[in-house]
């Protein structure tokens with residue numbers, strides 16, 4: 627009997643967990659927080675630095691909110707995480723690369 631991956635339950639020869647974990651590091655993470663911002667903000671991490679300011683501009687426009695882009699992340703004012711994914715997808719990001727926490 628071949629060994630079974632504890633994560634996905636598939637035999638190790640066909641298990642893709644390791645590849646998926648590598649993908650995971652490229653994922654875009656969307657979450658809401660109040661920490662250190664006092665007001666509720668929506669954070670988007672993991673975007674390409676090259677697209678950061680343009681993506682921030684598009685998000686602010688489509689969600690009609692304020693926000694900033696720096697240090698590889700976008701901070702949007704207010705709670706928008708339910709909508710951010712749809713906007714990112716409309717901008718050309720892959721749905722499966724966007725992780726709404």
Ligand SMILES: [Zn+2]
Pocket residue numbers: 631632633634635636641642643644
């Ligand atoms: Zn596996």
